Amino acid sequence: MPTAKFSEIRDIELFEGISEDSFVALMKAAYIQNFPPNVEIITEGETSDFLHVVLTGSVELFANWSNNETTMATVWPVSSFIIAATIRSEPYLMSARTQEKSRIVMVPSADVKDVFEKDAEFAKNVVTELASCYRASIKNAKNLKLRTSKERLANYLLKTQKKSGAGQSFPLKYEKRRLASYLGMTPENLSRAFSALREHGVNVDGQIVHMENPGKLIEFAKPTHLIDE
Amino acid sequence: MPTAKFSEIRDIELFEGISEDSFVALMKAAYIQNFPPNVEIITEGETSDFLHVVLTGSVELFANWSNNETTMATVWPVSSFIIAATIRSEPYLMSARTQEKSRIVMVPSADVKDVFEKDAEFAKNVVTELASCYRASIKNAKNLKLRTSKERLANYLLKTQKKSGAGQSFPLKYEKRRLASYLGMTPENLSRAFSALREHGVNVDGQIVHMENPGKLIEFAKPTHLIDE
């Protein structure tokens, strides 16, 4: 079985430093699948048969309860998702759907667990990944419990601006309705929050955000590396 | 160095199946400390010098931002806390204070990381622990984003009742103000939520909860193993 077609994922952090044998073992039954936009590829509650790795496109992780839905996270290339369920052989806690046309590698959970048992380097990588996801999730909870929706938006904008190169203008990476759900509010409330942030130097035109005076926004948002990286 | 005095922690899940050498290495510089109630033993933002294990008493994990404080979790014996920070050599994301008089083992982070590198069994245990904490944190986020405060309280009561033996009456394990903070609301709002749950068969007298009709409460709370275990 040629591992050539999996060369793109050889370099992700999760597989860094693992033996060639281990990589081959992981890929031997793995396959790449192309999904159209807006397709549900995982449903919460199902048992985890595969570890997924996004190669291109993007994937939204979301959750449902009693007629409510909320966006939990978005996965961008190249990274894996929902490894905790795989490792613990427990049901997925989140559903996943493609946001756009996406190529996704699916690695059978059994192979992941095998290699996890045999390759100490892989086990260490899994730990690093999990610890990082766990910390991100704690930060998320702090964000939700300690801040108002306006503050969450402000901090999200600062983070996004930084990631896109710290320029005055940058694009939102989400549809606004999804951003609202991710930030834990309704689309209507997001609209109003954007309006309210005008007094702190934020203007939005479609997907483009103009941030006149980051210093002013920072003063309002009070970002901290203990929540916002 | 006698490991006898650490016998209590030899049996926790995190150390299950690890070699005697590894255990000795972990305990060689570890020490047990007695804390009075209400003492802050960890402050968020500090670097993680120790892995902590609660032997007796209980520890509250909490976080602060901009004059707000919120309870994130409570740790009961015998278990460790904040292992993610230790493994990643990053600052604590939460503070910790004793809720009552508590005995706590402190294991130097350097030793934890050494053993983690050398003992594959320990590494696996760390993974299991982290995956479990991560999943708990995801559930927490779903609980916060998908439910109202009344629903969170109702589900908390059902969970607590189950853990205390499924009897009609059981004690709250928290002070009410801490429970409120843990559930993401104010003490005043918790009081009102308790009143509101009377119509679903819940009555509170001090620390004792009487649940006349669990079925009725379940109907309202709609618990699910994807959030509530």
Next chain:
DNA sequence: CGGAACGTTGAGTTCGGTCAATGCATGTGG
């Protein structure tokens, strides 16, 4: 061209927080 989905705005409501007053329990020092 027409329909669907998205984003925005307004009006009204609900949920949850703030502030203040009170009662109760606990603990401390005289």
Next chain:
DNA sequence: CCACATGCATTGACCGAACTCAACGTTCCG
């Protein structure tokens, strides 16, 4: 043992944040 202070829980009145519902304009596709 009492007097007092302190802190927690509850209640009421009020306020503010966020949600719901509805209407409307825009954009994007079929």
